Amino acid sequence: MSDHPMRGRTAISGLGETKYYKRAAAPDGEFKMCLEAILLACEDAGVDPRDIDGFASYSNERSSPDRLAAALGIKEMRLSNMFWGGGGGGGSGALANAVSAIISGQCEVVVVYRSLAQGQFGRFGQGAVVNEINNDGKWTAPFGLMSPAQSFAMRVRRFMHENGVQQEALRAISMASYFHAQQNPRAVMHGRELTEEIYDQSRWIVEPFHLFDCCMENDGAAAMIVTSVERARDLKPEPAVVLAAAQGSTPRNQAAAHNADLYATSNFQHVAKRLYEIAGVGPEDVDVAQVYENFTGGVMMSIVEHGLCAPDEVNEFFTLENFKAPDGKMPINTSGGNLAECYMHGLELIIEAARQLRGQSPNQLANPEVALVASGPMVTPVSSCILGVDR
Amino acid sequence: MTTGELSQWHATNPDTYLPPGLAEPRPWQDGLDIPYWEAIERDELVVQYCDDCKAHQWGPEWLCHRCHKFDLEYVKVEPKGKIYSWERVWHPVHPALQTSCPYMVVLVELPGADNVRMVGNLIGDPMRPVTIGEEVEAVFEHHKDADPPYTLVQWQRTRD
Numbered sequence: 001m002s003d004h005p006m007r008g009r010t011a012i013s014g015l016g017e018t019k020y021y022k023r024a025a026a027p028d029g030e031f032k033m034c035l036e037a038i039l040l041a042c043e044d045a046g047v048d049p050r051d052i053d054g055f056a057s058y059s060n061e062r063s064s065p066d067r068l069a070a071a072l073g074i075k076e077m078r079l080s081n082m083f084w085g086g087g088g089g090g091g092s093g094a095l096a097n098a099v100s101a102i103i104s105g106q107c108e109v110v111v112v113y114r115s116l117a118q119g120q121f122g123r124f125g126q127g128a129v130v131n132e133i134n135n136d137g138k139w140t141a142p143f144g145l146m147s148p149a150q151s152f153a154m155r156v157r158r159f160m161h162e163n164g165v166q167q168e169a170l171r172a173i174s175m176a177s178y179f180h181a182q183q184n185p186r187a188v189m190h191g192r193e194l195t196e197e198i199y200d201q202s203r204w205i206v207e208p209f210h211l212f213d214c215c216m217e218n219d220g221a222a223a224m225i226v227t228s229v230e231r232a233r234d235l236k237p238e239p240a241v242v243l244a245a246a247q248g249s250t251p252r253n254q255a256a257a258h259n260a261d262l263y264a265t266s267n268f269q270h271v272a273k274r275l276y277e278i279a280g281v282g283p284e285d286v287d288v289a290q291v292y293e294n295f296t297g298g299v300m301m302s303i304v305e306h307g308l309c310a311p312d313e314v315n316e317f318f319t320l321e322n323f324k325a326p327d328g329k330m331p332i333n334t335s336g337g338n339l340a341e342c343y344m345h346g347l348e349l350i351i352e353a354a355r356q357l358r359g360q361s362p363n364q365l366a367n368p369e370v371a372l373v374a375s376g377p378m379v380t381p382v383s384s385c386i387l388g389v390d391r
Numbered sequence: 392m393t394t395g396e397l398s399q400w401h402a403t404n405p406d407t408y409l410p411p412g413l414a415e416p417r418p419w420q421d422g423l424d425i426p427y428w429e430a431i432e433r434d435e436l437v438v439q440y441c442d443d444c445k446a447h448q449w450g451p452e453w454l455c456h457r458c459h460k461f462d463l464e465y466v467k468v469e470p471k472g473k474i475y476s477w478e479r480v481w482h483p484v485h486p487a488l489q490t491s492c493p494y495m496v497v498l499v500e501l502p503g504a505d506n507v508r509m510v511g512n513l514i515g516d517p518m519r520p521v522t523i524g525e526e527v528e529a530v531f532e533h534h535k536d537a538d539p540p541y542t543l544v545q546w547q548r549t550r551d
């Protein structure tokens with residue numbers, strides 16, 4: 001197969017994260033944290049922040065490029081880019097947009113970023129309190145189906161039914177995130193061990209999700225510096241090469257009243273196929289995967305739809321042993337992820353993938369070469385990326 | 392935890408499955424779904440139908456997603472379905488639901504209408520086990536005291 005024009009042309013160089021906080025616990029506001037994360041990423045990469053010429057984000061990010069560029073004294077802004085769609089669906093998609101801008105010659109140094117202060121602004125997990133509803137929410141909200149957990153539980157239950165999946169498979173995903181967080185001092189759930197007993201006895205939020213199947217809500221900010229692979233080689237850290245990044249959706253995935261053509265899905269079937277074609281690698285080449293946990297059920301379907309496990313083998317494959325770094329068959333969420341490190345809308349997952357390839361993870365694998373990131377599942381569009389080492 | 396302790400609403404209010412206070416549904420301002428709300432007020436279940444494709448469509452759209460014909464008609468369909476998926480909600484995310492957890496939400500497919508799906512509540516004891524594929528029939532839940540009044544399509548097991 002001939003080289004794809006996206007494959008291996010760009011790299012993630014700088015990684016920046018503020019301290020991660022419990023929801024509403026950050027001493028600083030969202031915009032200030034965003035600036036801090038961007039400066040940390042620039043310092044890590046060894047680039048002058050004023051040389052950033054592009055901004056890419058997602059999920060209705062509030063820290064807008066116009067304000068950031070003024071605050072940072074950007075010399076010439078060439079890209080102000082927002083990925084449409086809520087949740088974490090756009091994490092890898094924002095990276096794809098940054099990569100595209102660099103390859104097409106529009107930009108040289110793009111920052112991909114996300115900032116969240118759910119204390120300063122609203123929460124995600126609550127239903128809106130309104131008197132009347134005349135959008136597509138009317139087909140679900142009057143029946144008490146209005147939060148993300150409630151929206152996604154229906155798809156997950158159907159997948160479990162179609163494939164005979166047991167609750168223990170979801171438990172293993174949660175256990176893996178908490179296990180890895182214990183080695184990560186930056187993780188919000190560092191020091192909070194999760195056992196099978198604690199999981200089993202935790203309250204239901206909405207079946208099949210226990211409390212520990214649901215992501216946290218947090219405050220913090222994260223940023224990554226993306227450049228051409230040539231420029232990245234002159235910068236300080238080992239480049240994490242972008243082999244592929246892609247976004248998209250299956251047909252009519254958000255059709256009203258849960259009428260998607262393919263219903264029991266994380267919505268990655270089409271994106272994953274294209275992603276591997278761009279990257280020139282297959283599921284068998286993936287050494288480590290960072291898989292967005294809004295809810296464990298989404299992780300399950302993302303892993304299956306990225307070809308890392310057959311749908312009828314979920315019960316056998318989904319064990320803490322298989323998911324553990326460094327020696328599990330498929331280590332996942334090696335920093336603790338959205339469940340136990342920080343819910344930074346999955347940007348922390350791409351950062352952790354890059355960290356694994358640099359050899360700087362708190363749960364480091366032995367010389368991983370290919371890292372997969374599946375960004376927020378079950379929304380439209382979704383996105384994922386594959387990072388590799390420079391050679 | 393027993394159902395009785397948690398679910399005070401279900402035990403004492405037979406008329407509506409969930410308490411008042413949730414957002415009340417209204418037609419799109421452009422009128423797209425008015426025929427649906429008018430039909431269910433008369434205890435008739437309707438969905439969109441494309442006469443060119445000979446196929447049903449739901450939720451409502453201004454055009455057929457198959458052939459792009461505009462202004463589909465609403466046709467009466469048998470108010471019977473099968474449970475396609477389900478969820479039992481324990482954590483109230485809305486103040487109006489504080490006394491009604493757990494409650495049961497089902498996704499119902501309509502075999503008589505190309506398996507289009509509808510979300511509703513499954514009437515009855517929310518702790519009763521649910522089987523995907525179970526047959527259900529529509530129950531038209533009229534909220535006559537609301538201003539303006541409206542109707543919700545709920546579901547109950549056919550064999551009850």
Ligand SMILES: [Zn+2]
Binds near residue numbers: 441445457459460
């Ligand atoms: Zn048609």
